[in-house]
Amino acid sequence: MRSAFTEELDLISGQLVQMSRLSATALRRATTSLMDTDLALAQEVISDDQLIDALRRELDNRAIDVLARQQPVATDLRQMVTALRMSSDLERSGDLARHVAKLTRLRYPAHALTDELRPTFAEMATTAEAMILRAGDIIDSKDADGAGELIRADDTMDRLHREVFRVLLEPSSPQSAQVTVDATLLSRYYERYADHAVSIALRVVYLVTGVWHDEQLPGDDDRYPGSVPRES
């Protein structure tokens, strides 16, 4: 028999899935605004971020209300605390999409990216968007195997992130300082966005298996190619 607490957790899960869809949409639209240098679209992405933030606050309030009324046991509480942490990941991912749109707006009417960089960023964007949507599916299904796939997709982001730096540091075809700065920031935004998807997956694995896989935690800057020599 399903407890009242389990039903409340399901409602919260649904809200997390909704946040993941909104975040994916934000990243897709922010990327379009970046590639098309579309100021109006960038502005919409920036405004719409408030919706994700509002959902996170609503989730916090719901969680507090449930905890006050239901008096759950420790295993239920661990799920609730994990849900709160996931909502932070999702809110932050939305913020990163907003950063992409803000950089587009700042640089308008110029293009932030050169033609050479655009394909790599396009692939980073579609990969990251797919990862956050998959994170939403995993929250819903509690599928620890699906979480494993998502964590491995992060290797694609690694490769693309390194490719951005390879292009930026290629001596034979230098970019302007502006493009170098912009591309570094943008690459970091997409990388951190994917990190949040992985973080969500790790939390699902923890809930399902009870094991926390620290060594797979994202945000490790060893991805930054350490073997690239400093230009003299």
Added chain:
Amino acid sequence: MRSAFTEELDLISGQLVQMSRLSATALRRATTSLMDTDLALAQEVISDDQLIDALRRELDNRAIDVLARQQPVATDLRQMVTALRMSSDLERSGDLARHVAKLTRLRYPAHALTDELRPTFAEMATTAEAMILRAGDIIDSKDADGAGELIRADDTMDRLHREVFRVLLEPSSPQSAQVTVDATLLSRYYERYADHAVSIALRVVYLVTGVWHDEQLPGDDDRYPGSVPRES
């Protein structure tokens, strides 16, 4: 009469203060390793980050235990949820200090920063370190006025962040692509570190006043100087 829950919250506050001290130490040592190109020190900072992570997990476990045993009311729960969010801010600030150390290690034996950039970064580091220590004080004292000061200190970080970009984009004295990339990443790490200190302050204000000051939330990339024209 002090409730058992209040005493537990005080213990958790103490743990948050401890995390803020460890984070400040990490940033100070990471900055020293960056300025001195000190590989051994960088390696220590990287290893020591695990301690902050362990404290965060311990705090989570303590929070869950308290919630299961004490069955607190809604206002108490809001404080607990806020404490959990603060521990995330503090853990993440420690991660950012680790990123500074990792970049130092990656670039060794070369210097990541040019002489021209070092004073600005030194000031960013001392400002950010003071902000996280102040955040710890504020958690302890629940002093909403102190929180206001901290939020204003973020203006100093803004100014310094803009100064980094001014130097990087100055056409008459270009840096190498490597330095441009490294300085952009490092500036972002210090900026985000300070953002987490501000985030903690905003949470204390919320707990004390019940008002959430969204418009002061950090992470806004309007700090990135939009008036700097793109080099043609």
